[in-house]
Amino acid sequence: MASMHDLIEQIEDKRERERFRQVWEESIREKKFGLVFEPHLPELLPLPKVKPRRGDLVCMREGSLKNLWRVRRVANGIAFCVKPGADGQGGPVDPVQFSLDELLVVRQFGEPIFPALVPMDQVQNGQVGAPWHTLIEADNFHALQLLDYLYAGKVDCIYIDPPYNTGARDWKYNNDYVDGNDGWRHSKWLAFMEKRLKLAKRLLKPDTGVLIVTIDEHEVHHLGMLLEREYPEAHQQLVTIVINQKGVAQGRLSRAEEYALFCFNPAVTLAAHHDDLLSPDRGESKRFQTPRWEWLLRGGTNSRREDRYGLFFPITVDPALRKIVAIGDPLPPDQQPDLSNLANRRTAWPLRTDGTLGNWRVSPPTLRLLLAKGYVRLGGFDEARGTWTVLYLGQKAQKQIEAGVIEVVRKDEVTGEVEVRYTEAQQRSIKTVWHRATHDAGNYGSSLLRGILGEGGKFSFPKSLYATRDAVATVVRDRPDALILDFFAGSGTTLNAVNLLNATDGGQRRCILVTNNEVSAEDAAMLSERGLQQGDAEWEAQGICRAVTWPRSKFTILGHRDDGAALTGDYLTGKAVDRERARNFTQIGFVDPASIDTLAKKKQVVALIDGLPQTLVKEPGTFVVSDDHKASVLFDPSAADDWLEALEGQDHISDFYIVTPTKRVFDSLKVRVVELLGPLLVAEEEKRPMGAGFAANLAYFKLDFLDKDRVALKQAFREVLPLLWLKAGAVGPRPELPRGAAEPPFFDPAGTNFAVLLDEGAFRKFVKTIGKRTDLSVVYIVTDADEAFKDMADEVRHALRLVSPNVEVVQLYKDYLANFLINTRLDHDLNGQGGQA
Structure with missing residues (x-):
């Protein structure tokens, strides 16, 4: 709208100018439907640590980010600059001179970027070959461009919690906080979100990908219309989540909820669950209704040893693994069991409560069959009887499994016992209103975060860990290898939730977090008063990524803080576990x-x-x-x-x-x-000690920008290497090329699933080296010649056809450069678009 006013003011005829102004203002007033907003100036990103070079956009460090200059040349610590586009206005333009120390390099969204990732830190607490989560410190627009190169069409679920635009200075546009006094704040927010949602769409799996956006009443309706425009093929649903049952009084109604907009791509189906997140009739205990495991020890009539000698036999136990190892044979009537070694807990006998000998409910051959199926499991050790409680799925449960009423979810790899649940006919579809005590943002967001970071850790309005888990689990509960992205990562709740979900059901879902390193408005003011500025180490240490997101992610994976203090408290897993109660x-x-x-x-x-x-x-x-x-x-x-x-x-x-x-x-x-x-078996929610951490790995990077010519001249392999590892799925330890080391003719890092040919002259040796690898997912070939690449790619696929038949072959660096030039054209479209839908 502002640009339209500027155009009208350029009309020389006063009467015509006034007439156009009246028509335009009337059209604005009478607009009855649709979404109208300005594209605004392209977004700008300051790069305080980058030294100005020829061609860069710059501004004054002490001035406005929007007062831009273009560097024409640099000499002797002086930058000679002109206004952008000045060279095309006819005639020579005299450049203005600035000291390099005065200038701040700026990236304008729409300019070509060639990203790299600088390793910042990592934490490894999972298996060596397990996939790695990723944390990227960056503005999320450029990070999304990078992720488009790495994971286009591969993401199962995007979960984001963008700024709510409440007017409380909770976000920036072009380095300026947007507050309630900004008359264009809704328009700026829509322009800001539009660019990111367009890129996010390219990352989702086109058939089964799901986007989840949380929001409150300030922008929920605008967001819904924007999503309808940008995701027309997706089915959209609005979920209301009670996040504060007490409500927040705002002078009128007391707000207790926020919203999550789900955009389901066409082929999405959701698994039913025992908890629909609304219905109160099951209660906090009945939510966890699971098929009953019965006591193997016989009770009532015929329960003494002498009643059924054939049912009196030992069961061998591994107490460390809590696993039943073997089923013995019945002890002859004239022999007495040796009960002297019961203290070692390696044998379970059918001992009755009064200390006399009893019998089991099934014979050894039947019990061995049930054990092989996973239908027998070890309960707790009964101190009163001096032996183990043994449980099994009785005839009723076995028939229900055969009839499909009960399904086997999985079989424990260690104990061999099955996890069972009632099938979907016995379960429920998730509702569109969620009301659970665990979704309280105070207790399970702010308080939980303080418990992780300590009292010094602060972050405004973190999400409830369990509200985030339930939102993500709704989509990926039946996708144990899902890829999940959060590019408004904030305090890191999404990674915490994904790790908890994986620990609960044995999944290997992978999470990518993106967040900037902004400091709060209050901290920025205090740091500025001390003469510090963005880019200084002390300033950056106060930023959200380094002070909140990374520490939380690291501490929750390890189960303790940097000072060694273990995290206290328990996670609620949402999973049922039977507890013995008197x-x-x-x-x-x-x-x-x-x-x-x-x-x-x-x-x-x-x-x-x-x-x-x-x-x-x-x-x-x-x-x-x-x-x-x-x-x-x-x-x-x-x-x-x-x-x-x-x-x-x-x-x-x-x-x-x-x-x-x-x-x-x-x-x-x-x-x-x-x-x-x-004993009474009571189904309770299983808890997981926070101090136990998670079997997970996390790599932390900062986004950087490369010079295109260095990439084209094949001089940036070290910087691009982390991208190649991520593009291949972030499997195994992240390989590095030590500084000062010469580039090898080919790169075949152990423990990973990719290999790189850097010198075409070594192709034969390269193929021979990788020819026996059964774990390769991606092979990168560095060559500018398209025909040569095609021939080499065909030969690589042929050589690996038996051991790695699904290998992907990628051309470097042409594939990399072409991707980001295409993104430049996309940025141009984004920055030139707006208007209405």
């Missing part, structure tokens, strides 16, 4: 069983028990056992055998009420119930 027994001794001889009196007793309806009391009225209630009552101890028979298989009952004034009778019945049902 069943509750209550003696009702103030009532004589003979005195409650009518149903009405028995109902009066039941009325005293929470959660048990009186309608369950029916003739003959000696006890109450229900499939749907967790409490049971025995009114008449003389009917104990019938009561115990009714309790068979009722594992869900946790509370037992026995009407008897005699303590001995009560204790005896209590023992019989425990023997019959075993």
Whole structure:
């Protein structure tokens, strides 16, 4: 709009100028639909550590970033500069002289860039051959250009939390904070987001990629319209997330929510889950309903050794791995088991609660078959009985697996036991309103971050770790090798969430974080007062990437801070785990069983028990056992055998009420119930100690810019090498070419999945060297000759056809240079576009 006003002012005829102004203003007022915003000036990026060279755009270090000059030549510490485009206005232009120390190099979005990555740090806590996460310190627009070269069409999920544009100076446009007084702040924000969303689209898998953008009420409607325009083929859904149940009072309604806009590409399908993130009916415990594992120790009738000698046999255990190693044979009736070595916990016997010998529920051959299937698992060590609790999937669960009601999710590589869950018919689709206590941004965002970084760590409004995890997991729960990108990484919550998700389900998802190293407005003012400026070491140390994103990522992977202090607290995994709990027994001794001889009196007793309806009391009225209630009552101890028979298989009952004034009778019945049902298995949310860290690797880089000529002359291999490693999937240790070392004829780093031919003259030796490698994903060939590249690529594929049949062959540096020249044209389109949709 501002550019239109400028054009109108150039009309010389006053009457015509006024008429155009009126028409334009009327068209603005009467616009009823669509998205209208200005493209604004191209965005500018200051590079405080770069020395000005011929052709660079520069500004004064102490001046406005938008007051640009073009360096014509440099001599003796002096830059001779002209205004951009001045040479094309006819006639010679006298350059203005500046000291190099006065100038700041500026990159204008739309100019060609040739990026490199400078290694800053790394943390390795995962396996040597495992893929690496990546943290890039950079402005995210140029980082997205780089990522387009590395991962175009390969990203499963992009999750971003951009500035919300609240008017609270929470973001910059051309190095100036945008606040509530800026009349163009919405337009600037849309122009800012448009450029990045266009590039992000190129990274997503075209069929199954998903974009998630979190936002609040300030820009949610504008963002929705922008996404409809930029992602027309995607299905868009808006999710409301309760992030502060108390709400934030703003003089009107108290805001409790923010939003996540999901853009699903056409072939996306989402897996159902046990928690739909809204429904309260399952509660915090019922959310984790899983198929029941039964006690292998027999209870009730025929539960003594002498009742079934063929079911009395040892089970060999590896206590360190918590693994069942072998199933023994039945001990002959005339032999007694050697129980003297129970303390070493290497053998499980069917020992009853009262210390007598019992028996198992299935025979050794059957149990061996179940063990091979993963249907047997080790529970806890029962100190009272001096042996292990052994669990198995009973006949009901086995039939449900065969019928497809229960599915096997995975088999533990160590113990061999299966993880099972009810199939999607028993699960739920995720809702579009999320209301979970773990999504509270205060407790699980700000407080959690302080716990990781210590009280000195500060960051405004970090996301709840679990809200981020649930958003990402909604998309990649069934994609264990997914590639996830966050180019507004902030405090690093997304990587923390991906590591937690991987640790919970055994996935190897890889995460790429991008964030700048901006300091807050307050810190910038204080640093400036001390004479510091952007680029100074002390200034940069206060930036978000170096002070928050990197430390958080490093500390959470290792499980401790740099000073060695372990992180305290636990992560909530969202995964169910069975915990053994004692069943509750209550003696009702103030009532004589003979005195409650009518149903009405028995109902009066039941009325005293929470959660048990009186309608369950029916003739003959000696006890109450229900499939749907967790409490049971025995009114008449003389009917104990019938009561115990009714309790068979009722594992869900946790509370037992026995009407008897005699303590001995009560204790005896209590023992019989425990023997019959075993311990109560309660499904709880599994926790993971934060101090345990994560088995993950992370490489930290800073974006840099190369001289095109150095790349074209094949003089930048050392700088480009990290890109080649990343493009191949960041597998294995990141290789380096030591400074001062000559470039080899070819580069074949051990432990990685790529190789590089640098000298065409060494091609035969190169092919022979890599010919037996079974782990190659990418081969790079440095040559300017297209025909030669085609011939060499064909020969490489032929040589690797049996050992690495899916190898990709890439031409360097032509592929690299061409990619970023294409991006330059894209930038031109971006900077020239705006208007309406």
